Each structure stands twice: as C-alpha cells, then as structure tokens.
Amino acid sequence: MLLLSVLLVASGLRVGGQVQAANEGIDQLTHLLRRQDREDRAQRRLRLALGDATRVAEQGKPVADRRWAELAAELRAFAVLSASSNGGDAAALSPELHEALAQTRAAALGFVPTARDLIEVARRDPTAIKAEMPGFLGALKRLEAERTEAREALGRAIEEAVDANIAFSRRNTVRLLAGALAAVAVLFAMAVWLRLRVLKPIVAIASRLRDFDDERPDAAGVPGLERADELGDLARGLSEYREAVEARRAAQRRVDFLAHHDALTGLPNRLLFENRLAHELARSRRTGDQVAVFAIDMDGFKGINDRFGHAGGDEALRRAAALLADCIRADDLVARIGGDEFAVIQVAPSQPAAAEALLSRLSRATAKTADEEVAIRMSVGVAISGPDQDGDELYNSADMALYRAKGDGRNTARFFDTGLQEEIRLKRRLARDLEDAIEAGGLYVVYQPIATAGAMRVVGHEALLRWRHPELGEIAPAQFIPIAESTGQIGRIGLWMADQAIAAAATWDPSVALSLNLSPIQFREPDLGGALLSLAERHGVAADRLEFEVTESATLLGHHRDAVLATLRRLQAAGARIAMDDFGTGHSSLSNLKDFGFDKLKVDRSFVAAMLTHQPSASIVKATIGLGRSLGVRIVAEGVETERQLERLREWGCDQVQGYLIGRPATRDEVDRRASVGVP
Ligand code: C2E
Ligand code: CA
Ligand code: CA
Numbered sequence: 001m002l003l004l005s006v007l008l009v010a011s012g013l014r015v016g017g018q019v020q021a022a023n024e025g026i027d028q029l030t031h032l033l034r035r036q037d038r039e040d041r042a043q044r045r046l047r048l049a050l051g052d053a054t055r056v057a058e059q060g061k062p063v064a065d066r067r068w069a070e071l072a073a074e075l076r077a078f079a080v081l082s083a084s085s086n087g088g089d090a091a092a093l094s095p096e097l098h099e100a101l102a103q104t105r106a107a108a109l110g111f112v113p114t115a116r117d118l119i120e121v122a123r124r125d126p127t128a129i130k131a132e133m134p135g136f137l138g139a140l141k142r143l144e145a146e147r148t149e150a151r152e153a154l155g156r157a158i159e160e161a162v163d164a165n166i167a168f169s170r171r172n173t174v175r176l177l178a179g180a181l182a183a184v185a186v187l188f189a190m191a192v193w194l195r196l197r198v199l200k201p202i203v204a205i206a207s208r209l210r211d212f213d214d215e216r217p218d219a220a221g222v223p224g225l226e227r228a229d230e231l232g233d234l235a236r237g238l239s240e241y242r243e244a245v246e247a248r249r250a251a252q253r254r255v256d257f258l259a260h261h262d263a264l265t266g267l268p269n270r271l272l273f274e275n276r277l278a279h280e281l282a283r284s285r286r287t288g289d290q291v292a293v294f295a296i297d298m299d300g301f302k303g304i305n306d307r308f309g310h311a312g313g314d315e316a317l318r319r320a321a322a323l324l325a326d327c328i329r330a331d332d333l334v335a336r337i338g339g340d341e342f343a344v345i346q347v348a349p350s351q352p353a354a355a356e357a358l359l360s361r362l363s364r365a366t367a368k369t370a371d372e373e374v375a376i377r378m379s380v381g382v383a384i385s386g387p388d389q390d391g392d393e394l395y396n397s398a399d400m401a402l403y404r405a406k407g408d409g410r411n412t413a414r415f416f417d418t419g420l421q422e423e424i425r426l427k428r429r430l431a432r433d434l435e436d437a438i439e440a441g442g443l444y445v446v447y448q449p450i451a452t453a454g455a456m457r458v459v460g461h462e463a464l465l466r467w468r469h470p471e472l473g474e475i476a477p478a479q480f481i482p483i484a485e486s487t488g489q490i491g492r493i494g495l496w497m498a499d500q501a502i503a504a505a506a507t508w509d510p511s512v513a514l515s516l517n518l519s520p521i522q523f524r525e526p527d528l529g530g531a532l533l534s535l536a537e538r539h540g541v542a543a544d545r546l547e548f549e550v551t552e553s554a555t556l557l558g559h560h561r562d563a564v565l566a567t568l569r570r571l572q573a574a575g576a577r578i579a580m581d582d583f584g585t586g587h588s589s590l591s592n593l594k595d596f597g598f599d600k601l602k603v604d605r606s607f608v609a610a611m612l613t614h615q616p617s618a619s620i621v622k623a624t625i626g627l628g629r630s631l632g633v634r635i636v637a638e639g640v641e642t643e644r645q646l647e648r649l650r651e652w653g654c655d656q657v658q659g660y661l662i663g664r665p666a667t668r669d670e671v672d673r674r675a676s677v678g679v680p
Contacts, residue, residue, distance in 0.1 A: 011179060018172075022165040026158060029093075032101070033154040035085060039108065040147055042078050047140060049074065050115060054133075057126035068123045075115050082108035097157050100150040107139070107146040114139040201231050205238060262336040264314055265321035273335035273343055277391035280347050284385060290351035291385040294344035294358070295398035296324070299377040299410040301340035306561065308374065320376050323369070327361045342378075343395070351384045352415060359413045366411070379405040380413035400424045407482070431483050433469065438496050443467050445500045446665035450515065450636060450658045453650050460513030460547065462658065463501035464665050465493070485521045494522045499535050502546075504668045506539040508675065515547040517581065520554035523563055529570035544575035549602065551581045552592060568596060579636070584620050593631065601628055605639025605659070612644060625652045 049071055057063050085105050093101070114136045121132045204223045222242060224235035260272035268276070280291050298304075298320055305313035317340065324334045324342055333345045348354030359380065369376040381402025383394050401416035404423070408414065437443045447461035467475045484490040498516055505514040522528055536543050548571055554564055568578050579600035580593070584607055593601075603624050610617035621637065628635035637649050640659030649657060666674065 005183065007179070011176065019165065019169055022161065022168065026161045026165065029154055029158045029161060033151065033158065036104070036147060036151050036154060039078075039081055039085060040151070042074075042081055043108070043111075043143065043147070046071075046074055046078055046115065050118065050136075054118065054122045054126075054129050057122045058129050060126065063122070065123075068119060071119055072116070075112060075119065079109070079112040082112070094157060097150075097153045100146070100153040104143070104146040104150040107143040111139040111143040198231065201227075201235075205231075205235055209238065209242075265318055265336050267321050267325070267342070268333060268335040270335065270337045273333065273337065273345070274391055276333050276335075277345055277395065280345055281385060281389065281391055281394070284347060289347050289349050291394070292344075292346045292348065292351050292355040292358075293383050293385075293394050293398040294346070294355070295337075295381040295383075295395065295402040296342040296344065297379050297402055297406065298340035298342075299379055299406075304374055312374065316374050316376065319369075319374075320378070323365050323376055324362070327358060327365050332358075343398070352382070355382050355384065355415075363413075377411040379410050381405050381416060382413060383416040397421070427483055430469075430475065430480055431487050431489075434467075434480060434484055434487070434489055434493075437467060437469075438493065440470065442469060443493065443496070444667065445497055445504070446667055447501070447504065447671045448658060448665040449663040449671075450513075450656055451662045453637075453646070453654045453657045456657075456662065458512060458662075459656065460515055461505075461508075461671065462515035462549070462665075463497065463504075463517070465497055466665075481519065485519055488521065488524075490519045490521045491525050494519060495531060495535070498532055499539075502535050502539045502541050504671070505545065506541050507672070510542070510545065513545050513547055513577075514541070515549055515579065517549045518554065520551065520560075520564075523554060523560055523567055526563070529567040529574075532571065533574050533576075542575065543571070544577075546571070546576040547579055547600065548576060549579045549581040552583075552585075565596065572597065572599075582638075583624060593633075598633055600634045600636060602636045602638050602658075603654075608637050608639045608645060608649075608659070609641070612648065621649070621654075622652050625649075625654050628655070629653065 053063055053067060053071060082105060085101070085108070118129070118132050118136045121128045201224045208222050222235045222239040224231055225239055226232065227235065260269055260275075261267065262269045277291070277293065283289075284291050298316070301313065301316065304316045308316070317336075320340075320342065321334070321336060324344065328334050328344055328346070331347060335343050335345075337343050344358070346354060346358055359382070362378070362380065366376050366378060379402055381398045381400065381404065383397035383401055385394055397416040400420055401414045404420055405412050405414040414420070433442075444466050446464050446466050448464060449458045450460045450462060451458050465477050465481070467477075467480050469475050481490065484493050501514055501516060505512070508514075516532075518528075525531065532546075532548075533543060536546060548568070550564075550568070572578060577599035578596065579602055580596075580598045581602050582604040583601045585604045601624060603621055607617045607621050607624075611621045612618070625635050627633075634655045636656040636658055637645075637654050638658050640646055640649065640657045640661045642661060645659075646657060646661060663674070
C-alpha cells in the first residue's frame with residue numbers, strides 16, 4: 001500500500017514535471033514568435049522609412065543628412081537585432097523550425113547590406129536609386145517570405161505543442177485517476193482481508209473463550225489452531241491454557257461430586273441434602289411454594305443384610321435408590337442420609353397433594369417388587385414446611401413421622417402433624433423421666449399367673465413391669481418399654497426388674513416358676529446370661545424355676561443372632577426354659593423354632609381374642625397347638641378371658657393358659673395374699 005502511494009505520488013510528480021517541461025517549450029516558442037514579430041515590426045518600419053526617404057530623394061527633394069543618419073542607425077539596430085536572433089535552444093526545436101529560423105536570419109543578414117547600399121546610393125546620388133532598387137526589393141521580399149514562413153512554422157509548432165500538452169495532460173489525468181481508483185480498491189480489499197483473516201478469527205476466539213468462561217462443557221474448541229501465523233499461535237496458546245483449566249475444573253468437579261454424593265448409590269448425600277433444603281426453604285418464602293421433606297427408612301434391611309450378606313445389602317440399597325429416583329420428579333431431590341435411610345425434598349405450589357401423589361407412586365413402585373427375592377419395603381415420614389421453619393426442624397418432623405410410621409406397622413407412610421409433635425414431646429419427656437424412675441420408686445413389678453389348662457393349677461407367674469409416673473399416673477408398658485428400648489435404658493431397667501422378680505419368686509412355693517420378658521435390646525449386654533443366673537443364685541432361686549420369654553424379633557437380631565443364641569443356650573444349660581412370646585405375630589419361621597430350641601410357645605393374645613369369631617385365628621391357634629405337640633414343645637395361650645375360650649383350648653389340647661380369666665397381673669403382696677388363701 002505504501003509502495004502504491006509512493007508510486008502514485010511519484011507518477012503525479014513526474015507528470016507535473018513533464019507538463020511543466022512542455023509548458024516551458026511552449027513559452028520558448030511563444031518567445032521566439034514574439035521576437036519574430038519584433039524583428040518584423042522593425043523590418044517594416046525600416047522599409048517604410050527607407051521607402052519614404054528614397055521616394056523623396058527620387059523626386060529630387062532634399063533629404064536631410066540627419067535623416068539618412070537616423071536610417072543608417074535604425075538599420076544597424078536591425079542588423080544587431082537580427083544577428084542576435086540565434087533561434088534559441090536548437091535542441092528544443094524541430095529541425096524544420098530550426099531551418100526556417102536559420103533561413104530567416106540569413107535572409108535578414110542578406111537584406112542589411114542591400115539596405116545599406118541603398119541608403120548610401122540615395123544619399124549620394126538619388127538618380128541611381130532606381131538601379132539599386134530591384135536588388136533591395138529582392139532581398140526584402142526574400143526576407144519577408146522567410147519571415148512569414150518562420151512565423152507560420154512557429155505558429156504551427158506552438159499549436160502542436162499545446163495540443164500535445166493537452167493530450168498528454170488528459171492521458172495522465174486518466175492514468176492518475178485510474179491509479180487512485182486502484183489504490184482505493186486495494187485499500188478496500190485490504191480492509192476486507194483484514195476483517196476476514198484477522199478480525200473475524202479474533203472475534204471467534206474471544207467468543208469461544210466466553211463460552212469457556214461460562215463453564216459450558218459442550219463448548220467447541222478454540223478456532224484457528226491450524227493457522228501458521230501469530231493468530232494460530234494465539235489460538236494454540238489459549239487452547240493449551242483452556243485444556244489445563246478444564247482439567248483442573250474436572251478434578252474440582254469430581255472432588256465436589258464425591259463430597260456431595262454417596263459412593264454406593266450415586267445419590268446426593270446428607271451434606272447436599274441439607275444445603276438444598278436450606279436453599280429451597282429460603283426460596284419458598286419468596287415464591288409461596290411449600291417444601292415437603294420425606295424421611296424414608298427401608299424395612300427389614302437388617303434381615304436382608306443377614307440373609308444375603310453385605311453384597312446383597314448393598315444391592316438392595318442400590319435398588320431402593322433407583323426406585324426412589326424413578327418416583328421423584330426432575331425438580332425433586334432424593335438423598336441417601338446414611339445406612340438404610342433416604343430423604344426426599346419436594347417443592348410444590350400445593351401441598352400435601354403433591355406429597356400424597358409421590359407417596360402413591362412410591363407405594364405402587366414398592367408393591368411391584370413384592371414378588372422378587374428381595375422385596376423393597378419402606379416406611380416414610382412426611383413433613384410439610386410451615387412459616388419460618390428451618391431445615392433441621394423440618395427434617396426432624398419428618399423423622400418423627402417416620403418413627404410413627406414404623407410404629408404403626410411397616411411399609412406405611414405418615415404425615416407429621418401437631419398431634420404427633422405432642423406425642424413426640426411426651427416420648428421425650430418419658431425418656432427423660434424414666435432415667436430416675438427406679439430411684440424415684442415409680443417402677444414396680446406385677447405378676448400374672450400361668451396355669452395348666454386342665455386342672456387350672458398355677459405353675460408360674462409372668463413378671464410384668466409397671467410405671468406410676470408422679471404427674472402422669474400409670475404409663476402402659478407398651479408405651480414406655482419401646483422408649484426404654486430406644487434409649488437403651490432397658491438394659492439397666494431389665495436387670496433391676498429381674499432382681500425384683502427373682503427376689504419375689506424366692507418367697508414363693510418352689511414349684512412355681514417365674515417368667516421374665518427379655519427385650520431384644522438386652523441381648524446387647526455381652527454377659528446377660530451370666531448376670532441373670534448370678535441374680536438367681538444370689539436370691540437362692542434354682543435356675544430351673546426360671547422361664548425367659550423372647551419375641552421372634554430377638555431371634556432375628558442380625559449379627560447379634562449368635563450372641564442371642566449363646567445367651568439362650570447358657571440359660572438353658574443352667575436349667576432355665578425359653579419361651580417364644582407373641583407367637584404368630586412375627587415371622588414365625590420353623591427354622592427359628594428349631595435353631596433356638598424353644599421350650600415353650602406363647603400363642604399371641606390377639607389370636608385367642610379372635611378365635612371364637614374369626615376362623616383363620618382359630619386355625620392358627622389349633623395349628624400352633626398341633627405344632628407344639630409334634631415338636632414336644634409346651635403351648636401357652638395368652639389373654640384367655642372367657643370360659644368358652646378356655647373350653648375350646650382344652651379341647652384342642654393346649655397345655656397352659658394365662659389371662660384375666662385365670663388372674664390379672666398383681667403386686668407381690670397381692671400374689672402372696674392369693675397364695676395364702678389358695679386363689680390363683
Ligand atoms: P406380653 O409379654 O405379651 O405380656 C402380656 C400382656 O398381656 C401384659 O400386658 C398383660 O397385662 C396382658 N394380659 C394378660 N392377660 C390378658 C387378658 O386376658 N386380656 C388382655 N387384653 N390382656 C392380657 P402389659 O403388662 O401391658 O405388657 C405389655 C407388653 O409389655 C408385654 O407383652 C411385654 O411385651 C412388655 N413387657 C411388660 N413387662 C415387661 C418387662 O418386664 N420386660 C420386657 N422386656 N417387656 C415387658
Ligand atoms: Ca411375655
Ligand atoms: Ca405375649
């Protein structure tokens with residue numbers, strides 16, 4: 001471009017120079033023409049003056065000497081003028097013109113002597129003028145002819161030069177114009193090139209970098225990597241930088257993911273759940289939506305773990321996670337809180353409708369697994385956000401509802417309500433008050449007789465725990481025992497209770513047995529058997545007077561199973577008997593019966609209560625009695641309240657009976673009084 005401009009300027013200058021040179025040539029020609037004009041005028045004046053003087057002289061009139069002298073002087077001046085007419089710069093003139101000018105000068109110089117001669121003759125002898133005149137006129141005519149020719153040649157030359165100059169100027173103007181146009185075109189082309197090759201790629205690179213900044217994982221690569229120029233270098237440098245940053249980000253994302261997700265199921269973990277819950281609660285305050293939190297617990301997970309090992313347990317957890325993830329909508333969140341606990345956050349404009357819909361999807365999904373080897377069953381507690389509730393509170397409410405759902409029989413769902421909150425508050429209070437109930441004298445033991453079905457002879461007493469709360473009055477064991485179990489207080493209370501009961505039994509007829517209920521939780525105590533036996537020994541009660549009642553849940557106690565078995569074996573080895581309590585309500589597997597070597601089965605009172613009106617219950621009672629027969633195990637029917645029930649049980653061959661018909665649970669003093677008067 002620079003070169004082009006230089007060329008353009010140079011050519012402009014050159015054209016200017018040429019035009020000027022041409023103009024100078026024209027000036028020179030004009031000058032020559034003017035000079036010819038001057039010489040011509042001088043020549044004409046000379047001719048006229050000479051003609052006048054010679055005519056006067058020929059007429060014989062006197063001509064003053066002075067006049068002749070003036071003529072001579074004028075002729076001399078003409079001679080000088082003509083001699084100095086050298087034709088200018090010969091190189092600038094055409095040969096023809098040069099020749100014409102030279103001829104004119106020659107004619108002028110030829111004319112001067114003839115004129116001088118004429119003057120001399122006319123001065124001296126006017127009569128000789130006539131003779132002299134033809135020579136003079138010849139020279140003059142030749143001079144005039146030459147001069148005319150020279151002037152015409154000069155005129156032509158000037159005309160040609162002017163024409164040539166005009167043509168030249170026009171040509172060069174067109175050329176300059178074309179040059180300028182070319183320059184503009186080149187400029188434009190360069191602008192376009194600059195835009196396509198440099199600006200556009202830079203804009204493209206910048207826009208990719210913006211994508212990259214927005215952390216768009218699908219962003220295309222940096223364009224222009226293949227270019228060999230500086231832009232290519234730039235693109236490659238940025239691309240490398242970008243890859244490095246991308247790798248770091250990927251690693252960071254992985255770390256973030258691991259920090260917020262559960263490795264087994266891939267679900268969000270508790271941390272992410274808590275963050276999201278806080279976020280959704282804050283947002284719902286603006287939008288007016290309601291947040292539902294679902295606390296979910298797998299039912300029977302321990303049993304699955306026991307039966308199928310850890311791998312089977314993990315598989316069940318993964319299936320439960322997938323099932324939950326299938327039931328929720330894209331906006332909801334399902335998290336694994338730990339163990340077999342899950343939680344869901346559901347935000348919806350109208351609750352509990354959305355929560356109920358989710359629960360029914362969940363219950364359909366779990367029902368579908370019923371026929372599989374490991375059925376997925378879940379208990380669910382739901383809480384719906386109220387104003388200004390924080391995440392912890394809401395989750396705790398859902399957890400309370402879950403607790404209730406579990407208590408209500410598994411594979412169900414419960415919504416949290418204020419009644420439940422009241423119940424939970426009471427449970428917390430009872431748990432607290434139970435701490436010092438023994439010391440405060442609130443706990444005491446009652447004894448319910450167990451008699452033979454035939455002769456109705458009392459063969460034993462079952463010890464049952466009672467709690468008289470200082471403010472709330474009598475609290476049912478069905479209410480406080482689960483609390484004592486959940487807080488672990490049952491261990492201490494159970495031993496205190498055994499101590500009381502064995503002490504009482506020590507005062508009874510040695511043929512009367514004592515039945516003690518053992519909570520599954522008590523088996524966590526490693527030397528439960530030893531502790532119980534040493535109590536019996538301390539109170540002087542023979543171990544074979546003791547019966548221990550355990551529910552089937554104790555026998556299913558997962559990894560404690562061996563410990564439970566060992567404890568029961570130890571007690572049996574010492575002579576004690578083991579009874580399976582509440583038979584028929586649990587899983588009641590025959591293999592359990594066999595493995596644990598039960599000495600007794602206690603038919604649950606719910607079957608006894610229903611057996612006269614409800615055929616299936618009657619069948620269960622009958623079948624259980626038959627089973628006892630064939631296994632050589634004693635059968636005790638609980639909750640016998642009527643003579644008709646007793647009669648029917650006798651018919652079916654039941655060994656022993658227990659219930660209000662035989663005797664209500666009574667205090668130790670009451671039992672002693674009854675024994676002394678011979679009533680059961
Ligand atoms: P369980 O072991 O099945 O005890 C029998 C329950 O049936 C007792 O209720 C008793 O009062 C009740 N009962 C007895 N005869 C009849 C009857 O004819 N009709 C009706 N409707 N009920 C009758 P209680 O004392 O309320 O005990 C409830 C449960 O609490 C017990 O069921 C037992 O599982 C648990 N429990 C009670 N005392 C203890 C204890 O010292 N240790 C442990 N671990 N659990 C205990
Ligand atoms: Ca019992
Ligand atoms: Ca029972």
